[in-house]
Amino acid sequence: MGKAPCCEKHGVRRGSWTPEEDQALVDYINKHGHGS
Numbered sequence: 117m118g119k120a121p122c123c124e125k126h127g128v129r130r131g132s133w134t135p136e137e138d139q140a141l142v143d144y145i146n147k148h149g150h151g152s
Contacts, residue, residue, distance in 0.1 A: 133141075
């Protein structure tokens with residue numbers, strides 16, 4: 117018996133973010149503010 121298919125993380129990358137992904141996050145936080 118294994119994990120349910122809904123719990124598997126297909127397409128999720130592990131590891132460091134690319135500089136473009138990092139900048140996209142910074143831009144989003146600057147525009148919308150911090151979550152808490």
